[in-house]
Amino acid sequence: MKYHPIDRNLFIKNRKNFMAQLKPKSLAVFNSNDIYTIGADSTMPFQQSRDLFYLSGVDQEESILLLFPDAVEEKNREVLFLKETNEHIAVWEGEKLTKERALETTGIKTVYWLQEFDKVFFELMTQAETIYFNTNEHYRQSVETETREDRFIKATKAKFPAHNWAKSNPILQRLRSVKDAIELDIMQQACTITEKGFKRVLGFVKPDVWEHEIEAEYMHEFLRNRSKGFAYTPIIASGNNANVLHYIENNQQCKAGDLILMDVGAEYANYSSDMSRTIPVSGKFTQRQKEVYNAVNRVKNDATKLLVPGTLWKEYHIEVGKLMTSELLGLGLLDKADVQNENPDWPAYKKYFMHGTSHHIGLDTHDYGILWEPMQANQVFTVEPGIYIPDEGFGIRLEDDVVIQEKGEPFNLMRNIPIEAEEIEDIMNS
Template identity: 60%
Template structure:
């Protein structure tokens, strides 16, 4: 890993929170993600399962965390099982956690090798009544491969059919919803690295550069600052491509007169930044481009003010829609007749602003907490309105990441330029 490990107190506290929501005489099991294959003998880069990571900090494949708070022998109330290394693994794959390193990283005192798992688990299951198993229950998840968690569920239910099984996901969503100070610090680092990438790119963009060159500039700056790289596949979209919400080809030349939309973010310690900025390729916005840009910026600023404890995302999105409706009328894209005759289920503004404004952010870019529960202090959200006008080859989206506080928000991207005049000034100060 490139990043500096986070304070183990985070994981100790998270495990305490999870245990506090478990039924009595229950155990819980969390598995690492698989290393996924590509072709031949190739594999994808390993990305840890965010639930075991948030409970242990262990960023390594083939790891298992077992929690059994009520077990008689308290040394077995938390057990971390790790892949045991050997000389051959060390030569071909590199260093793996020692027991001492895992103990320091996680705060779990009982560390065992994976080869001991089945016999120890059998001992625990002989006493447990309830078993908490983990699955991906993200509201937008589409899981078409059999995960390590799924294989474990099948194995466990087959071997122990008479136990009472419970879902870990609702508890994990609750725990991960509110970020600790340690997590917010990691998110701030991710945002600060993203800022460095943006400033590098703002000085680089000019007519004739390609979208993939811009992507490369970001990646260079991210990795040199201890990020693994992009938090998600970057969108670097110039001209009409900016109207394609998930454009990731990034293969076109940026031309004079285009507006370049960049939805990129660095990850740090598995925590993710999610930024969108727009640059005039020529260094100056046209009058029309600036009008659209400033309309989006006004919606972003007003939407940010609505992120308050007690608000709920679906209601919030409806209110942001009203802001966007007003701006689109001002831009001449819709009129009062369109609004009067609109279908409430598909309001007129959706023609030019068809996505949501905010989502939870954390270990997942679209983080797991329940969108129907009230916002709380310590939650982290994106704010990302946009206006997309294909007939004008113009798409503008602006996005910052904010923490909900007791009486407002704290902007993690407060230092990343966003004002149109400041953007122009940076681009013309080369």
């Protein structure tokens, strides 16, 4: 792995918190992700199951974690199964976790090779009454591929039909949404790498550069700072491309006078950052561009102040809608009649700001978190309002990642990334 080792106490604590919420005589199993085929002998780069990583720190394929707090023998309360490594594998595929290194990484003392899983699992299931399966119940999930976890669940239900079944996901949704101090340090590192990429780009952009050249500048800076690369597919959208919310082609030339909306973020140690900035290709905003830019920035700043413990996500977005409506009236994009006659299910402001303002962020860019439960301290949210005006040839989105505090305003993990219009112009023209 490119990233520095993570303090294993994070994973020890995560497992303890998870197991404390299991029913008596229950065990839970977590499988690593598959390696997915492209064609011939080509595969996509491996990405670890975020839940398995959260509970163990293991970042390699063909791994299984079993947690059984009521196991008869103490050694079986936390068990890790790994792909067996040897000299041949080391030569062809590189270093894999040994049992000794696994203990250092995870804090788990009982480590078996993967071929021993069926035997050990059967023995422990005879002691258990309930098995917790790890299903994906994120509100945005739309997975069509059968996963390693899916196959395990299907096989286990067939082999152990008399056991009770339960879900790990609701427990993990709550645990993962509230970040440990170690996690916040990692996320700060991801945001700091993103900052370095953005500052590099400010010195690079000029008329006639290509969107993909800007993408390459980010990737260069991310990789040289121990990131695997982008936390999600980057958006580098110049001119009217910015009005396509998920524009990812990044294949157009940036013209003088246009704006570039960049929605990018570095990953670090599997944790995400998520930044949006909008900059002028020529190094200077027009008066109209700056008016709209400053309106978006005001909404972002005021929306951030609403992210406090006890806030409900749905009510928060209603309040942000009011902030945006006020700014759109000031910009002349809406008039009072538009607001008075609006459809309550699709308010007038949605014509120019049609997406949500905030989502949880952490191990996933759209991270775990139960939206109908009140916000809590140490949850991390994006704040990303935007105004999109196809008729004027530009769209603006600004986004930071912030940590909810017990008291006071959220802490901005992107506080050092330039955002004020004048500051961006000064840097681009220095």
